[in-house]
Amino acid sequence: MNSICIATYNGEKYIHEQLTSILSQINIDDEVIISDDNSTDNTIQIINNINDPRIKIIQGGFHNFTFNFENAIKNAKGEYIFLSDQDDVWLPNKYSTTLNYLKDYDLICSDAIITNQHLTPIHQSFFEYYNSGKGLLKNIIKCSYCGACMAFNKKILHAIQPFPNTAIFGHDLWIGLVAETIGKVCFLNIPLILYRRHDSSLTSISNNFLTRSKRPLFIKIKSRLSIIYHLLKFKIQYYTCKKH
Numbered sequence: 001m002n003s004i005c006i007a008t009y010n011g012e013k014y015i016h017e018q019l020t021s022i023l024s025q026i027n028i029d030d031e032v033i034i035s036d037d038n039s040t041d042n043t044i045q046i047i048n049n050i051n052d053p054r055i056k057i058i059q060g061g062f063h064n065f066t067f068n069f070e071n072a073i074k075n076a077k078g079e080y081i082f083l084s085d086q087d088d089v090w091l092p093n094k095y096s097t098t099l100n101y102l103k104d105y106d107l108i109c110s111d112a113i114i115t116n117q118h119l120t121p122i123h124q125s126f127f128e129y130y131n132s133g134k135g136l137l138k139n140i141i142k143c144s145y146c147g148a149c150m151a152f153n154k155k156i157l158h159a160i161q162p163f164p165n166t167a168i169f170g171h172d173l174w175i176g177l178v179a180e181t182i183g184k185v186c187f188l189n190i191p192l193i194l195y196r197r198h199d200s201s202l203t204s205i206s207n208n209f210l211t212r213s214k215r216p217l218f219i220k221i222k223s224r225l226s227i228i229y230h231l232l233k234f235k236i237q238y239y240t241c242k243k244h
Contacts, residue, residue: 001029002099003078007060007068008047009037011086014196016046021090023052035060035072043086066171069147070163081157083172085148087196088112089119094192098151106183107152109145109176110192117198126195133187136180136231139173140224147172148193155183159238164230168223177231182238 004022008015022032032052036044037060047055058075060068073081080102084090094110101108112126123129132144139145150172156179163174179185215223 001031001078002026002080002082003076004030004032004082004084005069005072005076006032006034006084006086007037007065007072008034008039008043008086009060009065009068010039010041011043012039012041012046014087015043016050018084018086018088018090019047019050019052019055022084022095023050023054025090025092025095026054028054030054031056031076031078033058033072033075035068035075037062037065037068064167066163066167066169069171070161073157074161076157080151080153082151083147083149083175087198088148089194089196091192091194097190097192098188101186101188102151102153104184105186106156107150107176107179107185108188109185110149110151110188111190112146112149112193112195113191114195114197117196119194119196122197125191127187127189134180134185136177139176139180140227140231143170143173143176145172145176146195147175148195150175152179159234164226166226166230168219169227173227174230177227178234181231181235 004026032055034047034055034057036057044057047057058071060071062068080099098108098110113121114123114126114129115121126132126146130144159182160175160178163171
């Protein structure tokens with residue numbers, strides 16, 4: 001069994017299309033863990049109407065997408081964990097291709113086609129646009145991980161929990177850096193999702209550190225200092241525990 005973890009909040013516009021693309025290719029014994037952050041629209045009703053026993057909805061109440069994802073992840077029981085946004089679309093070979101590469105790696109981050117809200121391609125490669133790739137310092141300076149493109153094994157699942165008790169940096173950066181610290185990471189140059197950008201997206205389409213998010217510069221600098229602190233703290237605790 002494998003787990004697909006989705007964090008939802010007011011996702012009625014696209015969630016049905018995304019779930020259809022996922023359910024059509026995963027196995028009958030897999031699970032789709034959806035942590036909903038108290039949506040006020042028809043998100044839950046739409047999900048329930050799909051009426052698929054593989055879907056398990058748990059309630060959030062975090063008012064933060066990082067902790068909402070953590071809620072989904074900590075409830076995952078699968079051998080491999082896939083992350084998914086509520087508004088993208090999985091390409092038909094996403095599941096099988098990722099599983100094949102997870103035989104040799106602890107975490108896979110695959111490429112994506114960036115699209116507008118109508119799924120018309122804007123950029124053919126997320127990796128090319130954001131200069132994605134491995135490297136602790138590289139990703140601390142400018143995160144090139146995309147949570148919606150990530151899948152990992154139980155080794156990473158256990159290591160990343162609990163998330164640092166801060167909302168100043170995203171779950172994808174934390175997971176990626178932890179995986180690079182203790183395991184084998186692959187940036188897979190194959191686009192496996194349609195990465196939809198629209199008015200409600202949390203990040204804008206920009207490959208510039210200063211303009212990719214709408215946060216003030218001092219907050220961006222503070223977030224980098226915070227991730228360095230939490231990563232060093234993690235490394236000390238992880239390797240201390242391994243010695244004992």
